[in-house]
Amino acid sequence: SKIGAMAKLYASEAAVSVSNESVQIFGGYGFTKDYPAEKFFIDAKLCTIGEGTSSIQKMVIAREIEKDIL
Known part of the structure; x- marks a missing residue:
C-alpha cells in the first residue's frame, strides 16, 4: 500500500x-566496534535493502499515486 x-x-x-x-x-571511532554507532550504521543500511530498497518503495508510491490520479 502507499502508506x-x-x-x-x-x-x-x-x-x-x-x-x-x-x-x-x-x-x-564511529567505525570501530567499540561504539554502537558502527552497528547502528550497518543495521540502518541493511534496513534500506531488507525491507525493499528505497527505489522500489519510491516506485510503489509512484504507482499508487498514479492510480489515485487516473
Whole structure:
C-alpha cells in the first residue's frame, strides 16, 4: 500500500541519515566496534535493502499515486 511504502521509505532513510551523522560525530571511532554507532550504521543500511530498497518503495508510491490520479 502507499502508506506502508511511505512509512518504510521514511523510516529507513531517516535511520540511515541519523546513523550516518552519528558516525560522522564519532569520527574514526564511529567505525570501530567499540561504539554502537558502527552497528547502528550497518543495521540502518541493511534496513534500506531488507525491507525493499528505497527505489522500489519510491516506485510503489509512484504507482499508487498514479492510480489515485487516473
